Amino acid sequence: MDRLDVSGLVRSLTSEEDGVRKMAVFKLQTNISDPSFADIFISLGGMTKLRYLVLNATGNTLAYSLTSFSRLLEVDQGWDYINQDVVERVVNLVVTHPLVNILRGAMAILAAIVTHQRSPASTSSQSEAFGFRALKPAIAIHPDFLEMLVSRLSSADHALCANALQLINGLMRDAISNEGEAEWPKFVARLQDLGVILNVYTLMQSTAVQDLAHPLLEFQGLTKTLLRKYRDVPIDLHRPEHRRALKGVYLSSNPDRSSDPVEDGKDKKHNPEKWRRLGFETENPGPEFEEAGYLGMMDLVDYVRKQEVFFQKTLLEQSTLPPRTRCPIARASLAVTVMLYDLFEAERSDLDDSKSYLALESKSSYDRIFKPLILQWSRIHLAGLQAFFRLWKATGAEREEFSKLVDLVRVLLETVVGGAKRERSVEDVEIEIRDFDHERLRQVQMELFHLGYEDIWCHHLRQVRDETCHEAVSFMKEQRIRCLLAGAWFPNHSAAKSEADRQDSKLSQAPSLRYVKLSHNRRYLHYGDFNNKGDQDPELDSLPEKLDLAIVSSVASNITTRTPTSAHSHVSNATIKNIPQSSTTQITIHGYLPASATPPPETSHPTAQQRGRSDSRSTEKSTTRSAISHNNKIEIPLLILHPTTHSLASEWLDGLLMLLAHQPLTSETKKLTGLLAEYGMKIRLMNVNLDQGGPDDDNYPHVPSREGLDEDYYYDMGGA
Numbered sequence: 001m002d003r004l005d006v007s008g009l010v011r012s013l014t015s016e017e018d019g020v021r022k023m024a025v026f027k028l029q030t031n032i033s034d035p036s037f038a039d040i041f042i043s044l045g046g047m048t049k050l051r052y053l054v055l056n057a058t059g060n061t062l063a064y065s066l067t068s069f070s071r072l073l074e075v076d077q078g079w080d081y082i083n084q085d086v087v088e089r090v091v092n093l094v095v096t097h098p099l100v101n102i103l104r105g106a107m108a109i110l111a112a113i114v115t116h117q118r119s120p121a122s123t124s125s126q127s128e129a130f131g132f133r134a135l136k137p138a139i140a141i142h143p144d145f146l147e148m149l150v151s152r153l154s155s156a157d158h159a160l161c162a163n164a165l166q167l168i169n170g171l172m173r174d175a176i177s178n179e180g181e182a183e184w185p186k187f188v189a190r191l192q193d194l195g196v197i198l199n200v201y202t203l204m205q206s207t208a209v210q211d212l213a214h215p216l217l218e219f220q221g222l223t224k225t226l227l228r229k230y231r232d233v234p235i236d237l238h239r240p241e242h243r244r245a246l247k248g249v250y251l252s253s254n255p256d257r258s259s260d261p262v263e264d265g266k267d268k269k270h271n272p273e274k275w276r277r278l279g280f281e282t283e284n285p286g287p288e289f290e291e292a293g294y295l296g297m298m299d300l301v302d303y304v305r306k307q308e309v310f311f312q313k314t315l316l317e318q319s320t321l322p323p324r325t326r327c328p329i330a331r332a333s334l335a336v337t338v339m340l341y342d343l344f345e346a347e348r349s350d351l352d353d354s355k356s357y358l359a360l361e362s363k364s365s366y367d368r369i370f371k372p373l374i375l376q377w378s379r380i381h382l383a384g385l386q387a388f389f390r391l392w393k394a395t396g397a398e399r400e401e402f403s404k405l406v407d408l409v410r411v412l413l414e415t416v417v418g419g420a421k422r423e424r425s426v427e428d429v430e431i432e433i434r435d436f437d438h439e440r441l442r443q444v445q446m447e448l449f450h451l452g453y454e455d456i457w458c459h460h461l462r463q464v465r466d467e468t469c470h471e472a473v474s475f476m477k478e479q480r481i482r483c484l485l486a487g488a489w490f491p492n493h494s495a496a497k498s499e500a501d502r503q504d505s506k507l508s509q510a511p512s513l514r515y516v517k518l519s520h521n522r523r524y525l526h527y528g529d530f531n532n533k534g535d536q537d538p539e540l541d542s543l544p545e546k547l548d549l550a551i552v553s554s555v556a557s558n559i560t561t562r563t564p565t566s567a568h569s570h571v572s573n574a575t576i577k578n579i580p581q582s583s584t585t586q587i588t589i590h591g592y593l594p595a596s597a598t599p600p601p602e603t604s605h606p607t608a609q610q611r612g613r614s615d616s617r618s619t620e621k622s623t624t625r626s627a628i629s630h631n632n633k634i635e636i637p638l639l640i641l642h643p644t645t646h647s648l649a650s651e652w653l654d655g656l657l658m659l660l661a662h663q664p665l666t667s668e669t670k671k672l673t674g675l676l677a678e679y680g681m682k683i684r685l686m687n688v689n690l691d692q693g694g695p696d697d698d699n700y701p702h703v704p705s706r707e708g709l710d711e712d713y714y715y716d717m718g719g720a
Helices: 003-012 018-031 035-043 046-056 059-074 084-096 100-115 132-141 145-154 158-178 184-193 196-205 213-231 240-252 293-306 308-318 329-343 350-361 363-369 372-395 399-416 426-435 438-456 458-486 499-505 608-615 646-659 667-685
Strands: 488-491 513-518 524-530 545-548 552-557 576-578 587-594 628-630 633-641
Touching: 003 018, 003 035, 003 046, 018 046, 018 059, 035 046, 046 059, 046 084, 059 100, 084 100, 084 132, 084 145, 100 132, 100 145, 100 158, 132 145, 132 158, 145 158, 145 184, 145 196, 158 184, 158 196, 158 213, 184 196, 196 213, 196 372, 213 293, 213 372, 240 293, 240 308, 293 308, 293 329, 293 372, 308 329, 329 372, 329 399, 372 399, 372 426, 372 438, 399 426, 399 438, 458 513, 458 646, 458 667, 488 646, 513 633, 552 633, 552 646, 587 646, 646 667
Parallel strands: 552 576
Antiparallel strands: 488 513, 513 524, 524 545, 552 587, 587 633, 628 633
């Protein structure tokens, strides 16, 4: 736009016709953001006319004027035309005007005034024209300004909400930075009483977060700033406010009045457990606030105020317990404060938070960046402290185990609060913290414990894990083989004959039981058939039959298992065979005999079940045929066992397989092996410290000094 157009526009601002002024200021708001246009506009005296419209116009003309003025301030122009009349006019509009388009521009101007960076060379009068101080005279005239400002956060217009929140952020930041230590906490408390926390919490969980991302993230950063400032205030019991707060906690505990201090400050009777009774470690509670600071004091006072009855009841119950089993309430409260402080990363600087703006372009990053639960600090602290008491009772903890309970509660808060999604309500989080099962929490803790050690000792843990797995497999192999050494009874189905066979042979009923036992040298399976069990199991010498394991070629079973995936589970001669599923669990031991050898009774006298299976021509020919020719040898069923339980079947099937140097097959054995390996790993980790093997370790290599070296050097850590 050339100089002539700007001149005409400036003249139109003072036209006597309202329509002309409205059109001129409408065009102005679309062009004023251009710095070159703004320079020409100001040089032609346009700012004086624009300020006049801001002070006197109404309707859409006023709305366009406010928008033009705010956009001019955004390009850092027109600050010299800000005076107290403009501030009072805009504050009055925020308080009294209902139109959204006017409120948007008014709040944008106030936000620019509050957040304007003053130069170090500016005079005191110029400094008071900006920041929170610039608004104080107008706020004094309109005391309900802050209330109306907070109420705008619930507006359906997202642009108005953004401007209102930006103004609140500016007021808070300026108050924290420039107001006295006694002033800014009062201002922040007043905003909180007006409901700013609840309104921002609602916005942060709503879909409006996309339009309000920047001011919401700034408010979250200011919340962290407040937490840091409260935490950095040391507890000094000589300060009246600190002494009153701690005395309020003591009086809320319903102490024994006979030991209360009298008015002159001298105790009637010294109570040696005055502060230890509340959960402090010593009778001088001040130093115990060192890590949590005044923030810890605020949380403790807030808990006692909200849960006074429960607080007194807990202290009364604990007075009947031995001192070592009492839960230290005060120390627990301070510990939960520190946990939340670390969990919400309150130590992150404003620069770290500003980097998060770059990630706001992606909607998927909102859950990672925004943490609405930090605005519910008091409720989360209360829920965490109550969980601490619950876990203390559930675990039967003692004073010496306080640090272990702290670690357990930290895992709980990191799991529930740290893992909560942005939309999740604080009520759901409180319920989950309350109902989180102790055993489940221990499992989560062990998983995190394991992952933490993996990060530090990755290479060494792989070796230890391989060792524990090998030990677990060896242990299970020995256990399964010992089951074979102990012997077991099985139903003697293979000796039963069909009704026709009995009539032809006219033989008596075959024995119904079979006892099988592995020899001490683990080379033979001894077995015998019996009509009934005796008081004692048969001795090895009394078993008439034996099977040489050297001729065993494979073991077949109809036990339901998972297919082995390991390379060691596959053998070329079908070591593990799967026979068709039947109503009877069966383990069949196959072996090779010379072609001239006489088949054992298991093959020469097949049962009716075996004959039926042979006649049916099953697809698995390796298990339905009675003999297989292999290199001038015959593979036949040498022994058939019918386990009565799944555990017995697992013991004997996997025992036989492992005895033959093959991998176990059943899920029960694999599960037990995994449990042994897992617990073996955990037991070994309990003997390792996180700092073990570091620079302070005597066995750690000494790092030579770099003194006198240039860039062309290297360390020979191996001593070669």
